[in-house]
Amino acid sequence: MSRLIIVSNRVSVPDHKGAAAAGGLAVALQAALAERGGIWMGWSGKSSGEAEPEPLEMTQDGNITYALTDLTQTDVEEYYQGFANRVLWPICHYRLDLAEYARKEMTGYFRVNRFFAHRLAPLIEPDDIIWVHDYHLIPLAAELRQMGLKNRIGFFLHIPWPPADVVRAMPVHEEIMRGLSSYDLLGFQTDHDLENFAGCLKREGMGIEKSPGHFSAHGHDFRGGAYSIGIETAAFAAFARKAASHSMVHKARKSIEGRDLILGVDRLDYSKGITQRIDAFERFITNNPAHQRSVTYLQITPKSRSEVPEYEAMQHAVAEQAGRVNGAIGTVDWVPIRYINRSISRPILAGLYRLAKVGLVTPLRDGMNLVAKEYVAAQDPDDPGVLVLSQFAGAARKLHGALLVNPYDVDGTANALARAVNMPLQERQERWRGMMDYLLEHDVLHWCETFLADLTAK
Numbered sequence: 018m019s020r021l022i023i024v025s026n027r028v029s030v031p032d033h034k035g036a037a038a039a040g041g042l043a044v045a046l047q048a049a050l051a052e053r054g055g056i057w058m059g060w061s062g063k064s065s066g067e068a069e070p071e072p073l074e075m076t077q078d079g080n081i082t083y084a085l086t087d088l089t090q091t092d093v094e095e096y097y098q099g100f101a102n103r104v105l106w107p108i109c110h111y112r113l114d115l116a117e118y119a120r121k122e123m124t125g126y127f128r129v130n131r132f133f134a135h136r137l138a139p140l141i142e143p144d145d146i147i148w149v150h151d152y153h154l155i156p157l158a159a160e161l162r163q164m165g166l167k168n169r170i171g172f173f174l175h176i177p178w179p180p181a182d183v184v185r186a187m188p189v190h191e192e193i194m195r196g197l198s199s200y201d202l203l204g205f206q207t208d209h210d211l212e213n214f215a216g217c218l219k220r221e222g223m224g225i226e227k228s229p230g231h232f233s234a235h236g237h238d239f240r241g242g243a244y245s246i247g248i249e250t251a252a253f254a255a256f257a258r259k260a261a262s263h264s265m266v267h268k269a270r271k272s273i274e275g276r277d278l279i280l281g282v283d284r285l286d287y288s289k290g291i292t293q294r295i296d297a298f299e300r301f302i303t304n305n306p307a308h309q310r311s312v313t314y315l316q317i318t319p320k321s322r323s324e325v326p327e328y329e330a331m332q333h334a335v336a337e338q339a340g341r342v343n344g345a346i347g348t349v350d351w352v353p354i355r356y357i358n359r360s361i362s363r364p365i366l367a368g369l370y371r372l373a374k375v376g377l378v379t380p381l382r383d384g385m386n387l388v389a390k391e392y393v394a395a396q397d398p399d400d401p402g403v404l405v406l407s408q409f410a411g412a413a414r415k416l417h418g419a420l421l422v423n424p425y426d427v428d429g430t431a432n433a434l435a436r437a438v439n440m441p442l443q444e445r446q447e448r449w450r451g452m453m454d455y456l457l458e459h460d461v462l463h464w465c466e467t468f469l470a471d472l473t474a475k
């Protein structure tokens with residue numbers, strides 16, 4: 018078997034203390050590499066100031082070698098906080114209104130990709146398979162090819178890919194499309210993202226789809242496919258069973274005093290639809306006064322990308338909104354919303370998911386959303402909760418047992434909440450069983466193996 022080299026901006030080096038992981042990509046890649054072993058290269062998350070970063074820091078943990086690089090402060094600002102998270106992220110989440118395009122940051126983005134290529138190249142042997150992840154590193158294959166590399170190189174996009182008219186709003190869309198076209202295999206989360214990509218190539222006259230999933234563009238033939246990322250379903254379910262005895266989960270159960278728990282878990286990100294969700298919860302209580310005091314809504318929202326202005330502004334907006342709603346609908350003996358701004362470790366999270374009668378996952382747009390899958394995996398088969406899920410999350414393409422909502426429709430989400438808390442046991446079990454069977458079969462290993470089988474197929 019060829020050696021696997023994974024490259025992603027975010028790398029999660031295990032600290033063996035159960036520390037919370039930094040989002041779904043890190044969680045999934047850790048699980049995928051643990052099985053097969055290989056090298057995982059990426060950013061350390063640290064800045065070297067304006068000094069040239071030290072050579073790669075290599076760490077061995079089990080069968081995984083981690084290769085981390087620092088970035089200069091200018092690189093962090095232009096590449097990560099700038100072009101990746103103020104242009105590509107909003108554009109790919111259909112938020113043209115939030116995209117802040119600056120030529121300097123675009124130059125920094127391409128410069129850091131070249132820097133990654135130069136640091137990675139000495140590690141690569143001729144038989145290695147290279148798998149690049151996410152929007153931070155789109156130009157990496159083109160850079161490696163320029164250096165003469167002949168290896169198979171695949172790319173997986175963890176976030177949505179929007180339709181041509183949205184992509185075209187980005188001044189450097191042609192360079193980005195050319196970068197994507199340099200890979201041997203492009204993986205998207207859903208069939209919709211793949212269709213959008215094919216539409217972009219066609220609209221721009223940049224390339225053609227010769228047959229389903231086989232493209233030709235910029236003089237290069239490559240393949241594209243939809244590969245829904247999964248979780249470690251069986252392991253996560255086992256986690257959740259054990260978590261009931263965790264003291265923190267025990268305290269949480271005691272503190273809700275027999276009320277139904279509605280749970281939201283998201284990085285503090287405008288794509289997650291948290292403000293619309295709080296509105297929907299308020300509407301649910303206003304329309305269903307019988308549920309006053311009978312539910313508690315716990316929203317766990319670790320801060321994310323705080324140096325990016327749009328994220329900083331959100332911190333104030335959500336905290337203020339949660340406070341306002343608690344003031345408006347709370348009573349002397351009932352606090353309707355518990356809003357937490359800290360990251361919770363996954364073993365505890367698993368226990369909280371299992372405790373929750375409703376998993377409320379309502380992003381305005383999301384590549385996949387692993388929280389939705391973890392919520393399902395954590396349920397008690399004898400008394401499962403209900404997943405209320407945005408139709409705009411990638412997860413909604415496959416989790417047919419969820420109550421699907423349009424997160425922009427506050428009344429619709431409020432009605433779904435009412436339906437979820439009142440759902441009879443038999444319907445909950447039927448809905449859950451179908452989703453759990455799907456997740457057991459399509460776990461993170463299945464995702465990894467199908468992608469790599471396609472990447473290595475000639």
Ligand SMILES: O=P(O)(O)OC[C@H]1O[C@H](O[C@H]2O[C@H](CO)[C@@H](O)[C@H](O)[C@H]2O)[C@H](O)[C@@H](O)[C@@H]1O
Pocket residue numbers: 027039040041042043045151152175176246321322383384385386387
């Ligand atoms: O690395 P950060 O800037 O702290 O952000 C965390 C991650 O957010 C995004 O996650 C995406 O990947 C998940 C797994 O495929 C998917 O379920 C989710 O819908 C996506 O939003 C981002 O794409 C990652 O690169 C970040 O590491």
Ligand SMILES: O=c1ccn([C@@H]2O[C@H](COP(=O)(O)OP(=O)(O)O)[C@@H](O)[C@H]2O)c(=O)[nH]1
Pocket residue numbers: 037038039040041042044282283284317318319359360361362363366385386387388389391
């Ligand atoms: O306090 C928290 C909040 C989230 N997560 C994990 O972060 C990931 C979030 O992934 P998702 O795909 O839902 O969204 P992303 O943050 O990657 O956009 C999931 O595995 C969560 O279990 C966590 O460990 N602690």
